[in-house]
Amino acid sequence: MxxxxxxxxxxxxxxxxxxxxxxxxxxxxxxxxxxxxxxxxxxxxxxxxxxxxxxxxxxxxxxxxxxxxxxxxxxxxxxxxxxxxxKFVDDNQKQIALRIKEDDENIGIEIYANRKLYILRDSGNSIRSATQMLDIIYDITEDVFSMNWHKILVVGKSDVIDGIEKTFEDKYNIKGTRSGKTSFELLPANxxxxxxxxxxxxxxxxxxxxxxxxxxxxxxxxxxxxxxxxxxxxxxxxxxxxxxxxxxxxxxxxxxxxxxxxxxxxxx
Incomplete structure (x- = not known):
């Protein structure tokens, strides 16, 4: 029926x-x-x-x-x-994460890999409802760049993320996506x-x-x-x-x- x-x-x-x-x-x-x-x-x-x-x-x-x-x-x-x-981000995207870190000291950068959260730069807001179930690793080593990354998350004040959203594709020749008022993401290609x-x-x-x-x-x-x-x-x-x-x-x-x-x- x-x-x-x-x-x-x-x-x-x-x-x-x-x-x-x-x-x-x-x-x-x-x-x-x-x-x-x-x-x-x-x-x-x-x-x-x-x-x-x-x-x-x-x-x-x-x-x-x-x-x-x-x-x-x-x-x-x-x-x-x-x-x-x-799916995982590629090596080019990993290098862009480093470029973002050099370009803007006002943002946090988080790497999601191996069911853990690796902090490339601490925003002070890494502990939140969406991350509370994860191990958060603040002292990361070069080994993290050989891991499979699910995504890269850029975290900052809403006006800072507004600016990143507007200029990101032209600046880095790659697409990202706005995922919240204070967050912008790089996902696996396509x-x-x-x-x-x-x-x-x-x-x-x-x-x-x-x-x-x-x-x-x-x-x-x-x-x-x-x-x-x-x-x-x-x-x-x-x-x-x-x-x-x-x-x-x-x-x-x-x-x-x-x-x-x-x-x-x-x-x-």
Whole structure:
């Protein structure tokens, strides 16, 4: 017997979207996700966070597709605790991290590798909700450059990151992505949340015409572009809103509940 949400997929960003300002999933969002999946829907998350800082949020909800972490660098089967796809930054990007360090003393630079966080330059903000599950290594050696890096994160005051975002591609001849008010990232070449979602659609033979995505910052732009229906919460980046089909309530107002109700109305 068919269920009402059969074939529909919702993929949500975490910070600033599914999570409220206190980094919690509201009761209303929890209930909406479980209602959606119990009635045939597929739900997953796409985040810049690492696996360990994502899984704590998945304990109360049914995630029935692989999750996207490291902003698309890793596709992870949460239910079977298995990496399905894993990409790494290249040597050129590693050298650019050193150039950034030389060019701007007002920023922190973090390297994500081997399920640890290596601090190339300390911003004073490396201990936060997204990193609390990781070992943080402050005294790094040259050995770190022989490791496989999942991503490079540049951290600083919002106005400093604004400047980096505006000039980065021209200055370094490589693309990066804004992932928050105080963060900018270098990801593996040609990887993104959207590219990872495209892979999942192919892996699981999903109906792309029923894929719905929601995110709040420019690291979500490819995710929204891959969706048939895209949402940006009211609190999201003004630039990202230009790419969204719909503006949802803010992350303090139960974004996923709003989207599930929207799908239900669409089907009625």
């Amino acid at each position: 068919n269920k009402k949400f059969d074939g529909y997929v919702i993929v949500s960003d975490l910070d600033g979207t599914l999570l409220d300002n206190n980094k919690n999933i509201s009761k209303e969002n929890l209930e909406a996700i479980n209602y959606f999946t119990q009635n045939g829907g597929k739900f997953s998350v796409a985040t810049g966070r690492v696996v360990e800082a994502t899984e704590e949020y998945l304990l109360k909800i049914e995630v029935n597709l692989p999750i996207i972490v490291y902003n698309g660098g890793v596709i992870y089967d949460h239910n079977n605790k298995k990496i399905l796809s894993e 990887e993104s949340k959207g590219q990872a979602l495209k892979s999942i659609i192919e892996m699981y033979n999903l109906d792309q015409s029923k894929v719905i995505c929601v995110g709040d910052n420019m690291n979500d732009v490819e995710l929204l572009q891959e969706a048939a229906f895209s949402f940006c919460p009211k609190n999201g980046s003004e630039e990202l809103k230009k790419y969204a089909d719909f503006i949802a309530p803010s992350n303090e107002e139960h974004v996923i509940k709003h989207i599930v109700m929207w799908v239900e109305d669409k089907l009625s």
